[in-house]
Amino acid sequence: MLRYLLKRLLFMVPMLFGITLISFVVIHLVPGEPGALNAEMNPKMTKQVRERMRAFYGLDQPLHVQYWMWLKRVVKLDFGASFTPDKRPVIDKIKERLPITILINLLSMALIFLVGIPIGIYCARYKDSILDKALTSFVFAGYAAPTFWIALLLMMFFGVYLELLPISGIKSFNFSDLSFFDKTIDVTKHLILPVSISAFGGLAGISRYMKNSLLEVLRQEYITTAYAKGLPESMVLKKHALRNALLPVITILGLSVPGLIGGSVIFESIFSIPGMGQLFYMSVMARDYPTIMGILVIGAFLTLLGNLIADVSYALADPRIRIG
Amino acid sequence: MLSRYSLIFILLVFLFPGCSQQKGTTSYDDPGRPAYGDMIVMASIGEASNLIPLLSTDSASHDITGLIYNGLVKYDKDLNIVGDLAESWDISKDGLAITFHLKKGVKWHDGRPFTARDVMYTYGVTVDPKTPTAYAGDFQLVKKAEVLDDHTFRATYDKPFAPALISWAAAIMPAHLLEGKDITESPLARKPVGTGPFVFREWVPGDRIILAANRDYFEGRPYIDRYMMRVIPDSATMFLELKHYGIDMMDLAPLQFLKQTDYPRFKKEYNKFKYLAFLYTYLGFNLKHGLFKDKRVRQAISCAIDKKEIIDGVLLGLGEEATGPFTPNMWAYNGSVKRYPYSKEKALALLKEAGYEKGPGGILQKNGSPFEFTVLVNQGNTVRIQCAELIQRRLSEVGITMKIRVLEWASLINEFIDKRNFDAVILGWAITPEPDPYDLWHSSKQGPKELNFVSFENKEVDELIVKARHTFDREARKRYYGRFQEIIAEEAPYVFLFYPYATVAVHKRFKGIEPAAAGLMYDFIKWYVPENQRRYTTNAALSP
Numbered sequence: 001m002l003r004y005l006l007k008r009l010l011f012m013v014p015m016l017f018g019i020t021l022i023s024f025v026v027i028h029l030v031p032g033e034p035g036a037l038n039a040e041m042n043p044k045m046t047k048q049v050r051e052r053m054r055a056f057y058g059l060d061q062p063l064h065v066q067y068w069m070w071l072k073r074v075v076k077l078d079f080g081a082s083f084t085p086d087k088r089p090v091i092d093k094i095k096e097r098l099p100i101t102i103l104i105n106l107l108s109m110a111l112i113f114l115v116g117i118p119i120g121i122y123c124a125r126y127k128d129s130i131l132d133k134a135l136t137s138f139v140f141a142g143y144a145a146p147t148f149w150i151a152l153l154l155m156m157f158f159g160v161y162l163e164l165l166p167i168s169g170i171k172s173f174n175f176s177d178l179s180f181f182d183k184t185i186d187v188t189k190h191l192i193l194p195v196s197i198s199a200f201g202g203l204a205g206i207s208r209y210m211k212n213s214l215l216e217v218l219r220q221e222y223i224t225t226a227y228a229k230g231l232p233e234s235m236v237l238k239k240h241a242l243r244n245a246l247l248p249v250i251t252i253l254g255l256s257v258p259g260l261i262g263g264s265v266i267f268e269s270i271f272s273i274p275g276m277g278q279l280f281y282m283s284v285m286a287r288d289y290p291t292i293m294g295i296l297v298i299g300a301f302l303t304l305l306g307n308l309i310a311d312v313s314y315a316l317a318d319p320r321i322r323i324g
Numbered sequence: 325m326l327s328r329y330s331l332i333f334i335l336l337v338f339l340f341p342g343c344s345q346q347k348g349t350t351s352y353d354d355p356g357r358p359a360y361g362d363m364i365v366m367a368s369i370g371e372a373s374n375l376i377p378l379l380s381t382d383s384a385s386h387d388i389t390g391l392i393y394n395g396l397v398k399y400d401k402d403l404n405i406v407g408d409l410a411e412s413w414d415i416s417k418d419g420l421a422i423t424f425h426l427k428k429g430v431k432w433h434d435g436r437p438f439t440a441r442d443v444m445y446t447y448g449v450t451v452d453p454k455t456p457t458a459y460a461g462d463f464q465l466v467k468k469a470e471v472l473d474d475h476t477f478r479a480t481y482d483k484p485f486a487p488a489l490i491s492w493a494a495a496i497m498p499a500h501l502l503e504g505k506d507i508t509e510s511p512l513a514r515k516p517v518g519t520g521p522f523v524f525r526e527w528v529p530g531d532r533i534i535l536a537a538n539r540d541y542f543e544g545r546p547y548i549d550r551y552m553m554r555v556i557p558d559s560a561t562m563f564l565e566l567k568h569y570g571i572d573m574m575d576l577a578p579l580q581f582l583k584q585t586d587y588p589r590f591k592k593e594y595n596k597f598k599y600l601a602f603l604y605t606y607l608g609f610n611l612k613h614g615l616f617k618d619k620r621v622r623q624a625i626s627c628a629i630d631k632k633e634i635i636d637g638v639l640l641g642l643g644e645e646a647t648g649p650f651t652p653n654m655w656a657y658n659g660s661v662k663r664y665p666y667s668k669e670k671a672l673a674l675l676k677e678a679g680y681e682k683g684p685g686g687i688l689q690k691n692g693s694p695f696e697f698t699v700l701v702n703q704g705n706t707v708r709i710q711c712a713e714l715i716q717r718r719l720s721e722v723g724i725t726m727k728i729r730v731l732e733w734a735s736l737i738n739e740f741i742d743k744r745n746f747d748a749v750i751l752g753w754a755i756t757p758e759p760d761p762y763d764l765w766h767s768s769k770q771g772p773k774e775l776n777f778v779s780f781e782n783k784e785v786d787e788l789i790v791k792a793r794h795t796f797d798r799e800a801r802k803r804y805y806g807r808f809q810e811i812i813a814e815e816a817p818y819v820f821l822f823y824p825y826a827t828v829a830v831h832k833r834f835k836g837i838e839p840a841a842a843g844l845m846y847d848f849i850k851w852y853v854p855e856n857q858r859r860y861t862t863n864a865a866l867s868p
Contacts, residue, residue: 032734047773049460056456085374085381087508096529152560160567167568168561169531169554173365173860269557274530278557282370287734 005312012304019300020074020293024067027284027292033059034083034287057083070293079294084286090294093279100170101263101275104194109256111199112206117249119203120210124218125237135207143204151197151270158193166190168272194271198264209252214245254310258302352593352832356854360537363550363860364834364851367562367571371530371555375516376507377495378450378457388533388553391848392433392518393495396424396443396477401840401847403655403757405489409438409496409519419484419796424492426475430542432498433523440477444469445499447479449507456508462491484794486801490758521546521849531555547852548834550860569593572831578640581827594829599839600653601826604646605708605752606818607699607715611779613747615697622816624674626664628722629715633666635822638710642827646820648809649753649761653841655798656759656805661813671722680723688723696725697747700740702733708750711821715750741777750821757842759805762789765812780817833857 034057054060058069073080079090119139123132159167166172170190178186217223218241226236263277276295283291368387374380377389398408407413410424430438449455450463465488468480481488498517502510516524521543522535535551554571556562566574567590576585581596607629609616616622631645650657675688675695683689699715701708712728719726726748731740740746753764763769766789769776785808792804812818828844830837833853837844853859 030734031732031738047771049458050773052453053456053458085379085385086513087374088514093529152564155561155564160564163568167564167570168556171531173363173552270561272531272554272556272558272561274555278530 001315005308008308008311012301012308015304016297016300020071020297021067023296024070024289024293025063027287027289028063028066030287032287034289070290074293074297079297080290082283082291083288084283084291090290093291094276094294094298097274097276097279098261100273101268101277102260104191104198104273104275105260105263107191107195108199108202109260111195112202115199116203116206117210117246120207121214121237121242123207123211124214127215139204139207142200145201147197147201147264148266148270150200151193151267154193154197155270165193168270170273194267194273198267206249206252210245210249213248214241217241217245251310251314254306254313257306257309258299261302262299352857354854354857355835356857358547358836358852359855359858360545360547360852361549361855362833362853362858363552364548364573365571366551366553366573367556367565368553369555369557369559369562372527372533372553374513375524376497376510376513378455378459378497379508379513381458384553384555388535389495389516389518390520391522391535391551392516392520392524393497394519395493395495396426397489397493399490399493399757399842399846401838401842403653403841405493405758408493409443410492413489415489415796419794420482421478421480422489422492423472423476423478426477427542428475430519431540432500432519433517433538434498434501436498436500438496438519439474440471441474442496442499443477444471445503446494446497449497449502450494454506459494462487463494484796486793486796487758487760489796490756522551525550541849543849546849547836548848566594566829569831572834574829576827576829578638578642578827581642581829582640585829593832595832595837597828597830597837597839597844598642598825599843600644600651600823600841601843602651602653602755602757603752604649604651604755604823605711605750605821606646607711607748607750607821608778608818609748610744610746610777611781611817612744613697615695615747618678619815620674620678621680622819623664624671624678624722625719625724626816626819627667627674628671628718628724629664629819629821630666630718631821633718634711634714637714638707639822639824643822643824646822648813648820649755649764649818650759650805650809651755651823654755654757654759656802658806658809661810663813664816664819668722675722682723686723687725694725695723696727698727698729699748699750700736700746701728701730701750702736703730704733707824708752712750742773744777744779759801760793761805761808762793765789765808778817780815782811782815785811833859 033054051060058066061069070080079094081087081089082093116139119135123135126132155167158165166189170187172178172186172190175183175186223236223241226240227233231239261276262280263273263275265277265281267273268275268277269281279291280295282288283295366387368384370382370384372380372385372388373382374385375389375392377386377393380386380389394408396408396410397405397413400406407427409427409430411427413422413424415422424443426438426440426443432438447463447466447469450457450460451466465481465485466479467482468478470478470480472478479488479492496519497507498512501512501517514527518524519542521538521541523538525534525536527533532555533553537546537549539545554565556565556571559577562571562574563576563580563584565571576596581598585591585594585596607625609622609625611617635641635643635645644652647659647661647663648657652659678690680688680690680695683694688695699712701712709728709730712726716726716728736749741749763775765776765780765785767776767781767786770779770781788804788808788811792801792808795801826843830844834851835854836847836851838847840846
């Protein structure tokens with residue numbers, strides 16, 4: 001097992017290298033240059049000024065030299081400074097945006113599991129009942145409907161008409177004047193819509209997964225045996241069927257790890273949440289290479305790590321799978 | 325289990341409303357008396373990037389720094405150049421030297437006095453090759469800059485240069501905080517110190533920037549105590565926030581201005597303003613392209629396009645027909661140039677004169693090749709795309725096939741405009757109130773990345789532009805620019821489509837707003853909220 005782990009970890013190094021190389025080349029292929037230079041069609045931007053700025057950011061070097069300079073810094077875990085005019089360290093930019101994204105993703109993931117799993121169980125147990133069909137339609141509606149559209153409708157309904165919930169942002173103006181209790185309420189109110197809407201879209205996957213997995217298990221002979229020895233239905237479901245059916249669902253958790261730091265652009269823009277999705281989008285629009293690369297490297301690392309965790313936990317949970 | 329908890333949770337939330345704003349109860353029609361207090365909440369699609377104005381080019385940063393810093397001169401409400409940090413200035417007889425007499429007793433926000441040394445530093449750092457700034461161009465023409473005494477500063481030029489004066493509207497930076505340091509590493513980028521009417525307070529990254537009134541401002545303390553700029557990246561959300569009273573001021577799209585805000589509750593709470601912006605949208609021809617070398621063809625297309633239809637259909641009437649490269653609110657504007665009223669017959673006659681005949685299917689032909697070209701438009705700009713569609717239809721009526729190609733901004737500029745690889749393009753220019761058409765229309769400005777990308781060449785225009793640049797006599801400049809506009813109208817290198825209106829909603833509790841040629845914000849420090857209509861108490865905006 002230990003040898004397997006080490007091997008997998010070692011394999012991650014060339015993989016990460018490959019990912020960074022490809023991403024680096026691809027983002028430099030995109031037409032346009034970093035934001036500060038992107039004063040296209042600006043009469044004040046003379047040719048000398050343009051050349052000066054290119055040299056300032058090292059963009060006058062050939063691509064492989066740029067990549068080498070970047071790589072030398074990254075192995076020391078230094079992501080460099082952003083190419084946008086604020087020129088702040090990339091790591092600071094990521095750090096200040098990460099908590100809110102992780103919070104929202106964790107909450108919505110919890111909500112998805114808490115709501116999706118019971119829905120799946122119900123749908124499997126009472127397959128083809130009216131409620132099963134209704135729930136299935138409901139989760140698929142959530143999956144299919146565009147988030148921005150639902151978000152705007154709910155914002156109008158709860159924000160403008162009922163005036164119950166705030167429309168955007170994560171804190172009110174008078175946040176600092178509030179007591180601790182009111183602050184909690186304030187943040188909660190701001191989070192209700194974003195969290196529930198992002199969870200709504202994810203319900204379909206997990207509930208279908210749960211349903212199919214449970215149906216599969218319910219067909220097994222040991223379930224028939226359990227019924228035959230006279231166990232009550234709730235016992236059969238809880239003790240025998242559910243435990244086995246939950247195994248594959250748990251591995252999904254491992255696969256969701258990289259998703260935790262990725263925010264949705266559309267979603268964060270609509271609710272004006274200063275999170276990772278927006279940061280990434282803005283960096284791409286501004287051709288802010290160091291920030292793009294920073295986010296990609298962290299994302300790639302977490303994806304690889306998440307895969308590893310998923311594989312390992314699978315092996316741990318299911319003795320039939322052998323590795324190493 | 326779950327539903328029970330979530331019910332309690334929801335109840336908890338709704339039972340304790342965290343914050344509530346005063347709204348809908350007071351009448352805002354009473355003009356009241358000027359009073360100090362309250363806060364104005366603005367919104368911006370993008371976040372400010374760098375609060376050292378030399379180093380940023382985005383509008384969010386400049387909106388903020390415009391309130392924190394001053395230049396030596398500024399525009400007044402009628403777009404005359406008046407003193408800001410400069411009390412007065414003299415221009416030497418030969419027009420080569422400008423001597424600024426600076427205001428005395430002006431203090432930086434940290435209490436240090438403002439002197440000519442600050443001006444000198446600002447000039448020096450702007451032209452320093454190590455500074456990555458987009459604004460070095462105008463200052464590079466200065467031959468010699470000198471500090472005569474603490475409150476006198478002189479800039480000397482090689483040639484008299486009329487746009488020089490307004491180039492001193494650039495924000496003056498505090499020398500005592502920056503001298504001898506690398507400006508790109510300065511903490512002032514996130515925590516500016518200026519001389520302006522507002523003092524920097526707080527920046528919550530990705531969320532908001534807060535400024536507070538400068539009580540010692542040399543033109544008097546602003547009535548509004550606080551200024552907040554929120555980042556709201558989605559324009560639909562921004563509009564909902566406006567309807568919800570979450571923000572106080574917003575630029576509206578034509579449909580929002582005319583229809584979506586046309587209900588009593590909105591009108592009770594907001595004033596809407598419309599004024600001419602310094603913008604125009606045009607259809608530009610690549611004059612190197614065979615089709616458009618002939619002036620008559622360009623004039624014919626000008627006649628074939630119905631500008632009124634575009635303004636009514638695309639802008640819902642919120643714009644004026646454009647006649648040339650200057651807007652009507654500029655002193656240099658010449659309204660009596662040649663116009664091209666919509667006339668299909670005239671267009672056909674001109675095209676016939678140029679040698680085009682109707683061929684099969686009503687398509688115009690010359691020597692067997694059909695009249696066909698592609699117009700480029702940038703993605704996401706619905707107004708320009710809709711213009712292209714209307715133009716397409718009008719041109720097909722005279723037998724011209726126009727294709728529309730929508731491209732992402734960066735590739736439109738880099739791959740097509742910069743390489744001169746286009747037939748025609750729909751774009752817009754934002755211009756400065758102080759005219760200087762040199763970069764756009766002088767024939768020397770056709771190099772790569774330069775802005776005369778339509779390759780316009782006209783000897784007389786070149787001369788007029790240069791002459792107008794090198795005299796400070798406004799009457800003479802007006803004559804030169806008048807003639808310049810006549811030639812441009814006659815030559816029709818662009819079809820000037822329209823001047824759009826800026827359309828803005830401002831909450832009614834703000835009084836003292838007078839739209840003028842310079843827009844709305846020129847005397848922001850005089851805006852006030854009467855005491856009985858105040859919404860925010862003093863500390864409301866600061867986070868711990």
